[in-house]
Amino acid sequence: MRASYGDFLDMSIVLCTVAFLLLLLLARQRDRFNLPPGPWGFPVVGVLPLLDKDPQLTMMKWAKKYGNIFTVKMGTTTTVILNGYEAIRDVFQRQGASSSGRPHLPAFGFLRGKGILCADYNKAFKRQREFIIKYLSKLDVEKHIEDEVDALMQYIRHKNGQPFDFNSAVSASTSNIIGAILFGSRQEYDDPDFQALINAYHHAIKLSSQASIQNFLPFLWFLPQCRKLSIAWEAFAEAVNRILEKHKKGYRPLATRGLTDAMMHQINMNDLNEGSLFDFDDVKGNCQTLYASGSERVAAVLTWGMLFLLSYPDVCNKLQSELDEVVGKSRRPTLDDRPNLPFTCATLMEIQRCNNTSPFSVPHKATQDIRVHGYLIPKGTQLMANYWSIFMNETVWPNPYDFQPMRFIDDRGNVKKVEGFIPFSLGKRSCPGESLARPEMFLILTTLVHAFTFHVPDGEVLPAPVGITGAVYMSPKFAVCARPKN
Template sequence: MEVCVAILLVGALLALLWLLVDKKKSGGKGGGLPPGPFALPLVGNLLQLDKHVPYKTLLKLSERYGPVMMVHLGWQRAVVLVGYEAVKEALVDQADDFTGRMQLPFLVKATRGYGLGISNGDRWRQLRRFTLTTLRDFGMGRKGMEAWIQEESKHMRGHIETYKAAPFDPSFLLSCSVSNVICCLVFGQRFDYEDPDFLRLLAIIFKILQFVASPLGQMYNIFPWLIERLPGSQHKVFANMEVVRSFIDQKIQQHQDSLEPGPPRDFIDCFLNRIQQEKHNKTTEFFYENLQATVMNLFMAGTETTSSTIRYALSIFIKHPEVQEKMQKEIDAVIGRERCVNMEDRKSMPFTDAVIHEVQRFLDIAPFSLPHYTLHDVSFRGYTIPKDTIVVPLLHSVLKDETQWADPLTFDPQHFLDHNGNFKKNPSFMPFSSGKRACVGESLARMELFIFLVSLLQHFSFSCPGGPDSVDLTPEYSTFTNMPRRHQLVAMPR
């Protein structure tokens, strides 16, 4: 009984302190905090959010409080940016003020606080510059990488042919293909689609990302100290993270044992060489823990987001067979069915290019982006956003902005075509976010999406046992990420 009373008293004191600090910092108009809904102590505005589609609640709240508003995620204060203009002004026009990255508890635990993904300051600058330069040196966005993806597309097609037009779930096959591309960059090798260890690893990554996208995963990022102490699937997820870490450690050790003078074989070789070069530099960020965590960032992020987008595209082709047919006509006219597709073909294939862009816009795979974080007090649109505030650029509100898209809630390739049928860009196309913290693998993902999807439609027509009406395009999870549903499909050779 005494313990319960003590807990209640401590909770009440914390709540009172929270309210006093919040009130002291708000200050109203003219340099105060942005407006927002009343927040309860400790839980903030969580009870107001739809746990299945929280971004829809935020959109609704923005109708009352405007495109720059304050909400509380538990005890943490967060500024939510809604719509293209507000997001672009923050991430592009005031890029230096919004380069901070929130230390998401799940990612901190997964990476032990190291690596590129959640780093800030000098660590982020050193690792991002190195990663971008190294990936480009190994062909990211260039001809060298194009050849790797073309080769992997042949392996993918060969595996699909083994199903002989019988229904199958393409999830792990697509994960294998996309993951093999990043494996070539990072590990210098690809894996066979029947490799049991590789398949187990991909299954683990899928389960980890499922957890991150689930309501429980979101609760972990808000109340890690509580979820850590409760029974549940989170403990299995953290055990799985150690399996991924062990795999990466093994690959790094293999590289260390076989490292020789001469041209580096892959990303790990480059990082190991840099560690050796800077071993006497006390301010260097090139050490083992950053290598391990950055490889984990690249391996996991470079696998599931792109493969999920391809899987969603196939579902759309089945749901909209007229789109699939029109793409195939364009592919036949420009490439034919024998030659390998290359990135130069994209210039002559505006409809195909438009469809792939529209798939990304419509899926909206990262509706919240990765949250940013203010590293100092920031003045924005007449408000003061204090240091250590979470900043959420609501990418969903950009990709579905009614002022930027003719019919944002409908899948329509015309969003990326002018009246003459030519491809047209739209500045509010931000599936990779924007500014200085935009996805480092953007050019690689764009290349993979184009080559893999065109190669698939070049050789197969896709349908499903239940017909187009059986395909549900609403995501299975719609929290941190939009995870598309899994469908059985049929690949009929053309």
């Protein structure tokens, strides 16, 4: 039986009416809560079809029209977007207790709601986060990093000047650093469990740019890219769990080999005192979270750094000259050298600014009503910060896409503090591993640049410094060659 023209017309009228009513309902909802204005988007999918491959840039355009705090529908979820340092500070820091909740994120389903990444803002989250930060702050971080840098330098020397993938080499090192902190010992690069772990999270990070839609339209879980992402994260979780289970067999209540043992000590104390700081699922969730975030983001910063130094040889030469003058040739750079290496520190800051590896915050959730800049953001509303809008703000950083370390040097030649420079975010969900990441990036970058001269393989051309937006803003692939400095 064929449908008539009248049937199609009737259906079109119905669909238009439903769409109009949905838009009217959204408008009334915004008026009711005095939410910030923003682009309308479409029914069901919201603004998702309007976002290009770099949504942070689209959000910056909308901020010019609607203001630095605006509202969008991400799928069916009302989301307030924060652009610029002042807006992010006023919500995430000054009203941190009201803005640090965590909505359900299907893409992180492998964590089963455990660990400080996806846990909601409550007493348990605060106590676990405080415990982890306190443990990391007391570590002899330099010792952990030096041991792994030795292995990385040996790996590079064995390449004998042949091309290698810089990101893969550095990623293995940063994974081993966080692994040693968690478990008290490093993994050999060719260990099957270690290789499975690295391959799984590399695959997951790569897929995240295609499958992030699942966080906003969870009913699309069946799409191939969403299923592949879920499989990749589950493989990563299983790889961490295998290492954790082997480690668990050697556990001794009176010995602390790493952060994992420290958390397991708390489980024993909980059993005795009926406390609730950790259970073993919390340990697994935090190990998975720290492995992923503590290795890939640092490796991404260092990979961007190598790409910029190869692209700007004058900067690299000046950095090497400063290292040679301050450190000399008989030893390696140490953390104690930092005050005497202003250009080196400024270069590392500019690397983090120029292509920030976290364009967006992981979504937050308002735990109570938030009044900010004349608006009312109701409890339960999703919040996202566009960090890209801080580091690419033309009024703060003229010609923001140019790589200029001297932005961070004052008239006296000292490192200049810039209030809006927050590569580790701020507030109650800022990066808990900042105390580890900062020295790690400094020691790996300075040691490699001090010991080797890097260049592009013959016949190859460096890619443009344009990355792929996903869970981490990843640099394009490139190979390097290295030879020891004389």
